[in-house]
Each structure stands twice: as structure tokens, then as C-alpha cells.
Amino acid sequence: AQSVTQPDIHITVSEGASLELRCNYSYGATPYLFWYVQSPGQGLQLLLKYFSGDTLVQGIKGFEAEFKRSQSSFNLRKPSVHWSDAAEYFCALKRGGNKLTFGTGTQLKVEL
Amino acid sequence: DADVTQTPRNRITKTGKRIMLECSQTKGHDRMYWYRQDPGLGLQLIYYSFDVKDINKGEISDGYSVSRQAQAKFSLSLESAIPNQTALYFCATSDADYNEQFFGPGTRLTVL
Numbered sequence: 001a002q003s004v005t006q007p008d009i010h011i012t013v014s015e016g017a018s019l020e021l022r023c024n025y026s027y028g029a030t031p032y033l034f035w036y037v038q039s040p041g042q043g044l045q046l047l048l049k050y051f052s053g054d055t056l057v058q059g060i061k062g063f064e065a066e067f068k069r070s071q072s073s074f075n076l077r078k079p080s081v082h083w084s085d086a087a088e089y090f091c092a093l094k095r096g097g098n099k100l101t102f103g104t105g106t107q108l109k110v111e112l
Numbered sequence: 113d114a115d116v117t118q119t120p121r122n123r124i125t126k127t128g129k130r131i132m133l134e135c136s137q138t139k140g141h142d143r144m145y146w147y148r149q150d151p152g153l154g155l156q157l158i159y160y161s162f163d164v165k166d167i168n169k170g171e172i173s174d175g176y177s178v179s180r181q182a183q184a185k186f187s188l189s190l191e192s193a194i195p196n197q198t199a200l201y202f203c204a205t206s207d208a209d210y211n212e213q214f215f216g217p218g219t220r221l222t223v224l
Contacts, residue, residue: 009152034212043116043202043215044155090154097162098143098206099170100213102154 002027004093006103013081014111021076021106023091032094033074035065038105039087047089050074061085086110115139116216118203124222125193133188133219135203144186145213146170146178149200158201161186193223 003026013019025031032051036044048059055067065076074091091103116137125131135144142163147155147170157170159178167178175197179187190197200220204213 004154036215041217043217044204045215046212049212097160097168098211098213099145099157099160100155102156104152104154 002093002095002101004091004101004103006089006091006106008106009104010107010109012109012111015083016080019076019078019081019085019108021089021091021108023074023076023103024072025074025091025093026072027093031067031074033065033067034092034094034100035059035063035074035076036090036092037061037087038090044090047076081108081110083110083112114217116203116205116214118201118216118219120219121217122220124224126224127194129193131190131193131221133201133203133221135186135188135216137184137203137205137214137216139205139207139214140183141205141207141214142183143206144180145204145206146176146186146188147202147204148172148197149202149218155202158188190221190223193221195223197221198223 005024034049035047038044047063050067088105088107090105092100119134145160146158149155156172161167161180164180177189202218203216206213
């Protein structure tokens with residue numbers, strides 16, 4: 001069965017520190033993976049996506065993610081976090097028919 | 113103007129009432145989706161539609177129905193609302209397979 005696990009419910013980092021949000025997936029075929037961000041009171045915005053090719057993908061707002069097939073992971077990273085990055089982050093896996101399975105989300109808090 | 117709009121943005125209703133949530137998009141996409149978001153559960157797919165004549169149930173369709181009035185409009189109805197349908201509801205759209213989904217701002221529904 002397809003599934004997405006985000007092990008960290010909450011993460012707190014200091015502004016300027018680096019960030020890594022974890023995402024593990026379970027899928028029998030080549031996965032298509034996404035990271036979305038949800039700011040308070042907003043809908044979800046796509047940060048980046050992985051379909052194939054280079055396993056390190058760049059996204060908007062300075063985010064990147066690395067696909068590691070051997071670890072079934074697609075972790076999101078940012079070298080230096082800004083206070084405006086405080087939000088909830090969702091990893092998602094594409095299933096057939098462009099349906100998405102979402103993880104339960106990681107709430108990021110940024111300390112000034 | 114926003115590409116995906118949802119009305120209303122907030123709604124409080126009583127148990128047993130019928131309620132309709134509406135979604136409109138100007139992106140010209142064929143595919144539309146309804147999700148609900150509960151704290152700690154991520155987003156779960158309620159219904160999806162690949163075109164006006166194609167409606168499909170998602171994982172949690174019980175207690176919900178939908179109508180695809182036009183390519184640009186996709187409505188979600190709760191025939192008889194119950195308190196555990198209190199949640200944040202999102203509409204999303206996409207075009208061809210593999211492409212990202214674009215989300216509306218959400219409707220916060222409270223059933224008393």
C-alpha cells in the first residue's frame with residue numbers, strides 16, 4: 001500500500017539555522033513526490049517535486065529536497081531558515097490518476 | 113484574482129443541516145479534487161473528477177456528495193451535516209497527469 005510518513009510533528013529551529021524535514025514513503029513503483037507548504041490561513045503551495053532524473057531537486061524559497069531510493073526518503077532542506085518559513089509542511093506521493101497521498105505534516109516554528 | 117476560489121471561507125452550521133461548499137477555477141484544468149484536513153491527519157481525498165462526466169469517490173466519501181456543474185465548478189455537499197465533519201476543506205485542480213495540484217484557500221466548516 002502507498003503511504004507517506006513524516007516522523008516529526010513539530011520542529012523548532014532558530015532563524016538562520018539549517019533545516020531538514022523528514023519524509024519516508026512506501027510505494028511499489030517509481031514514486032512521484034512533492035513537498036507543499038501551508039502558511040496559516042492559506043491553501044497549500046507547491047515547494048518542489050520529484051518525478052525522475054537528478055535526485056537533488058531545487059524548489060522555491062530556497063528549499064531543496066533529495067530523493068534517496070535506498071532509504072525510501074525525500075527529505076526537505078534549507079540552509080538558512082527565515083522567520084517567514086514558519087508554516088506546516090506536507091510531503092505527498094502521487095498515486096494513479098494524479099491522486100495524492102499526504103503525510104500528516106510537520107509544523108515548523110522559527111525562533112528569532 | 114485567485115486561480116482557485118472557494119466559497120464560503122468559513123461556515124458554522126448545525127447538525128442535520130444540508131450545506132454546500134463551492135469551488136471555482138480559472139486555470140482551465142480538467143481535473144478537480146476535494147480534500148478534508150483534520151489536525152494530525154494531513155489531507156484526505158473525498159471526491160475527484162477528471163472531467164464533467166467523470167466523478168469518483170476518494171477514501172472518505174461517506175456522508176458527502178459532489179456535483180461538477182462545468183469544467184470550472186466543482187461543489188461538495190453534506191446532505192446532513194454531523195459534528196465529526198468539522199474540518200478544513202480544500203479544493204484542488206490539476207491538468208495532465210504528473211503535474212502539480214493547485215489548491216484553493218480552504219473552507220473552515222464547523223458543525224455544532
